[in-house]
Amino acid sequence: MSQTDLAFADLLAKTRHSAVHLEMRDSYGIGEEAAEFEAWRSGWRPSPDPEAWWNEFHTMVREAVERGVAFRRARIVSEPVSDYIKYEHGCTYQNIAAGEAVRWLPRRKASDLTLPGNDFWLFDGEIIMWNHFTGDGGSAGPELDERPAVAKLCATAFDSVWDRATPHEDYRV
Numbered sequence: 001m002s003q004t005d006l007a008f009a010d011l012l013a014k015t016r017h018s019a020v021h022l023e024m025r026d027s028y029g030i031g032e033e034a035a036e037f038e039a040w041r042s043g044w045r046p047s048p049d050p051e052a053w054w055n056e057f058h059t060m061v062r063e064a065v066e067r068g069v070a071f072r073r074a075r076i077v078s079e080p081v082s083d084y085i086k087y088e089h090g091c092t093y094q095n096i097a098a099g100e101a102v103r104w105l106p107r108r109k110a111s112d113l114t115l116p117g118n119d120f121w122l123f124d125g126e127i128i129m130w131n132h133f134t135g136d137g138g139s140a141g142p143e144l145d146e147r148p149a150v151a152k153l154c155a156t157a158f159d160s161v162w163d164r165a166t167p168h169e170d171y172r173v
Helices: 003-014 031-041 056-066 083-098 148-164
Strands: 018-023 070-077 101-106 119-123 127-133 139-145
Touching (some): 003 139, 018 148, 056 070, 070 148
Antiparallel strands (some): 119 127
């Protein structure tokens, strides 16, 4: 596990009520995911069998949900969507199988929302894990932030997006 994964696992293990994740990029290029995306572009599709794709992340999510953590992910996307978003949408059943609720918001419907400048995780409304990225979508490393006012901004931003967003099962790419 990378240091980022270990930091995330530690934060999630301590989470008692909620974990929310806001994604605002139209493409990412992170590690194994970048290779899988390229395979997807060539016609490969993930197996519907969880044994083929279940990993440590899914286990962490499932365990958190089982102990009562509400796990929500919202994605703000440009339309028409990028190939990466098509890929991500096609794999979201994996997040849902682990216990996440996922919604999608077209970027045009987010124009009047106050949003932070980076993707983030927010744990129990108090601890932020900023996800920083390079211009080509690679990880530039996480950053932890426990400033109450910034956590409140993130919680308000996430809730605003969530309220407008379309549930995964109803969003068409």
